[in-house]
Amino acid sequence: xxxxxxxxxxxxxxxxxxSLRDVSLNIRENAVTVLFGPAGxxxxxxxxxxxxxxxxxxxxxxxxxxxxxGQNILDPTIDVIALRRKVGMVFARPVVLPLSIRGNLxxxxxxxxxxxxxxxxxxxxxxxxxxxxxxxxxxxLDDPAIALSGGQQQRLCLARSLALQPEIILLDEPTSGLDPxxxxxxxxxxxxxKKEYTIILVPHSVQQAGRTADYAAFFLQGExxxxxxxxxxxxxxxxxxxxxxxxxxFG
Amino acid sequence: xxxxxxxxxxxxxxxxxxxxxTLMAFATVLPIIAVVIYILVQGLPxxxxxxxxxxxxxxxxxxxxxxxxIGTIYLTIGTAIFSVPLGIAAAIYLSxxxxxxxxxxxxxxxxxxxAGIPSVVYGLFGLGLFVLFLNFGTSILAASxxxxxxxxxxxxxxxxxxxxxxxxxxxxxxxxxxATGWQTIRRIVLKEALPGILTGVILGLERAAGETAPIxxxxxxxxxxxxxxxxxxxxxxxxxxxxxxxxxxxxxPIKIQYGTxxxxxxxxxxMNLIATVIRSRARxxxxx
Numbered sequence: 095x096x097x098x099x100x101x102x103x104x105x106x107x108x109x110x111x112x113s114l115r116d117v118s119l120n121i122r123e124n125a126v127t128v129l130f131g132p133a134g135x136x137x138x139x140x141x142x143x144x145x146x147x148x149x150x151x152x153x154x155x156x157x158x159x160x161x162x163x164g165q166n167i168l169d170p171t172i173d174v175i176a177l178r179r180k181v182g183m184v185f186a187r188p189v190v191l192p193l194s195i196r197g198n199l200x201x202x203x204x205x206x207x208x209x210x211x212x213x214x215x216x217x218x219x220x221x222x223x224x225x226x227x228x229x230x231x232x233x234x235l236d237d238p239a240i241a242l243s244g245g246q247q248q249r250l251c252l253a254r255s256l257a258l259q260p261e262i263i264l265l266d267e268p269t270s271g272l273d274p275x276x277x278x279x280x281x282x283x284x285x286x287x288k289k290e291y292t293i294i295l296v297p298h299s300v301q302q303a304g305r306t307a308d309y310a311a312f313f314l315q316g317e318x319x320x321x322x323x324x325x326x327x328x329x330x331x332x333x334x335x336x337x338x339x340x341x342x343x344f345g
Numbered sequence: 346x347x348x349x350x351x352x353x354x355x356x357x358x359x360x361x362x363x364x365x366x367t368l369m370a371f372a373t374v375l376p377i378i379a380v381v382i383y384i385l386v387q388g389l390p391x392x393x394x395x396x397x398x399x400x401x402x403x404x405x406x407x408x409x410x411x412x413x414x415i416g417t418i419y420l421t422i423g424t425a426i427f428s429v430p431l432g433i434a435a436a437i438y439l440s441x442x443x444x445x446x447x448x449x450x451x452x453x454x455x456x457x458x459x460a461g462i463p464s465v466v467y468g469l470f471g472l473g474l475f476v477l478f479l480n481f482g483t484s485i486l487a488a489s490x491x492x493x494x495x496x497x498x499x500x501x502x503x504x505x506x507x508x509x510x511x512x513x514x515x516x517x518x519x520x521x522x523x524a525t526g527w528q529t530i531r532r533i534v535l536k537e538a539l540p541g542i543l544t545g546v547i548l549g550l551e552r553a554a555g556e557t558a559p560i561x562x563x564x565x566x567x568x569x570x571x572x573x574x575x576x577x578x579x580x581x582x583x584x585x586x587x588x589x590x591x592x593x594x595x596x597x598p599i600k601i602q603y604g605t606x607x608x609x610x611x612x613x614x615x616m617n618l619i620a621t622v623i624r625s626r627a628r629x630x631x632x633x
Contacts, residue, residue, distance in 0.1 A: 147521055179523040189514040192537055201532075202522035251518075258523065 097123040097292040103158035113139040115316040126293045128307035135313035137296045141264045145181040146174050182255025186267040188247035190239035198239045202258045217257045225253035226283045245276025262292045270298040304328045312336045391604025416580035423489025424553045432500030440508035460498035465558035467495045472562040486576040488564025492553040499549035507541025540627030547620040551613050557584040583609040
């Protein structure tokens with residue numbers, strides 16, 4: 095099933111930089127879709143369109159449509175807050191809010207109006223288990239989140255998005271600052287999560303793209319060059335440019 | 346021909362430079378310490394329970410300074426009531442909402458320039474606007490409002506600076522978790538900026554507490570036999586009282602002048618101390 099349908103999406107920042115050019119892409123439910131390519135290709139911009147985080151930056155012009163469950167989320171009249179609860183995001187650098195571990199996890203839920211302690215505790219435990227962090231922090235949930243290690247912080251950020259029970263999770267180079275062991279833990283968590291969620295990942299390396307992708311999309315300078323199943327794209331790319339990038343000839 | 350410096354020469358040059366800078370640093374601190382010690386020595390003999398809790402008598406040549414102490418406290422509180430909410434609101438607007446347009450740039454420049462206006466000009470402005478035009482009379486209200494306008498630039502610029510120093514990533518993350526802009530400001534940004542804002546507020550109020558010129562025409566009384574009852578009463582105040590007993594009263598015992606100065610100094614330095622404690626505590630606790 096296609097969860098997200100992107101139709102002819104073009105986007106230009108107000109400083110004149112064109113970030114996405116006529117991108118059309120169908121993203122499938124319960125799979126890991128990887129957006130990869132060299133820096134400046136438009137991957138992060140596309141991610142930030144999917145939860146309308148681009149609203150915070152100066153976007154000069156956007157055209158095309160993004161349908162999530164059939165609803166065009168670029169429509170200015172949609173409920174952006176509800177969209178962001180449905181589409182969670184994990185950033186490249188783990189940014190924990192200046193709150194306790196528990197506070198980070200319940201932040202979004204409390205804003206959504208959830209006050210019942212039992213529901214909040216339940217969400218804390220469930221999301222920490224999903225992010226493979228529960229065992230490490232269950233006895234110190236009220237400690238400041240900043241005291242965690244980098245790898246733990248990033249899994250906390252993942253858990254924080256999961257606590258809102260989103261349907262889609264966007265990950266923008268979530269392991270770029272992590273050691274290989276922590277990276278492995280995050281990747282393993284993603285393989286579990288895709289059973290329930292639609293996952294879109296901007297990997298920090300081609301190797302990670304290859305390891306994690308069910309589907310992969312190769313972006314170059316704002317253009318979607320090639321899109322297909324991960325296995326075939328990484329073993330037998332159809333486009334010369336994709337092959338050159340994967341084999342390390344540039345980028 | 347210039348001779349290249351030998352390593353040993355460089356070493357000596359560094360020594361000399363470092364010593365010079367250290368001496369200059371001491372030279373700036375010394376006068377401050379000297380002032381404090383001098384006022385302490387001269388003023389301490391005047392301090393007694395009667396001095397702090399009594400009214401002046403014998404043409405202010407004897408007795409206490411209670412009405413001036415209370416008056417300064419009233420004026421400081423009055424200034425805080427007007428300038429703190431307004432200043433913080435303006436800082437939030439400038440830091441979180443205003444985009445960089447000619448209008449907001451003009452506002453910023455205006456605020457910076459406001460801070461440079463001589464305080465006596467504020468006094469005249471307060472006289473014209475609050476005392477006469479709005480008909481508040483010479484009163485605590487008019488003086489507090491005048492002091493507020495003088496204090497606002499300090500509060501706005503320090504509050505804006507501490508709001509801006511909160512990492513942008515916190516805002517992005519909060520928004521991505523479904524928070525509105527205002528929820529983000531209230532729950533994350535303001536909370537993190539609060540120590541810095543409080544420091545600015547206290548420094549601003551401290552300046553207001555020590556000023557004479559802005560209250561000169563707007564609310565300060567030469568002498569009052571009783572404490573003010575309402576915001577529309579005039580009041581005595583420490584800085585103005587000090588001015589009066591130093592220049593307007595002949596044969597004034599010098600002890601009382603320095604005693605008054607000491608009380609004012611302690612008042613202001615206490616506020617300073619509170620600001621420093623808040624700042625250093627927040628720095629120790631800061632999580633980013």
